[in-house]
Amino acid sequence: MESSFRIAESHIGGDVVAELNAASEVDAARMLSHCLDVPRWIEEVLQHRPFTDAQSLRRTIAHAAAPLTEDEIRRALAVHPRIGERPGGEDVAARHASAEQSGVDISGEGIEQRLRAGNLAYENRFGQVFLIRAAGRNAEEVLRALGDRLGNDRQTEAAVVEHELREIAAVRATGSLEP
Template identity: 35%
Template structure:
């Protein structure tokens, strides 16, 4: 399928660099990731865009990955005024106060151990599933956890890019 049959992708492909980069920075806070995707425009279809995202995510160095992680709020505390953050963390919205308190404590312990927020593709996950993942992952080695974080970031980026193009289609 070509981008001409996908109005949102066509809009992304033809937007001025500054507009497209701003949209990409809403998907992923890493400048390097956004610049790499921008450089490969135009995309023939969503699958090409997602493949480029996967490649760019896999190529992030330590500083770039840290920049990407800095754009994500802790689980259980979505960024105020950010509907994407609230939507992605919906599984914590109705969680009991005890679970929210436990997540706060676990998030702080994780951040102390690894130096960054606990990142998980929270879309569709319950509060309990996120807590259980956090409990498991806090015991990982830093190397193992960095690999998981990169995978989770890639999943989040794919969901957000797909939504970006779909939202563009509706405008």
């Protein structure tokens, strides 16, 4: 069972696609649940195994179970901390969030306060945590996106959140920002 978590936890070394292809259905589902915990999405991704390469896995991640329902999005958002807040705990979700947000340096002048205020404004407007693929982005990029997205209507924002969830899942599954 340890190897089944290696992909979802670290993305370091090995051939992620080969490991996902070789895993049992149960282990592969567990790996994918750490990427996007939506059972319908997991089932559809599993139906496309074996994957020929990381790009085919990323394509499947991007299109499986589209669109996600409001309930599926709520379920997926439940494990994501606010941007700029380091999650507590040692579970896989906490380790992912910490790694993904590591480039978002909140120590700059006013960054933490701006993120806190932006998160609150977003939650008041949309009734959910602000979600963005933080991996590969710095604090200013996150703040700019947060400000822009506060102007979205609910339908537009729902589509953006779904896209961000899929991007996060792809990074978690492949360990890469590369398309």
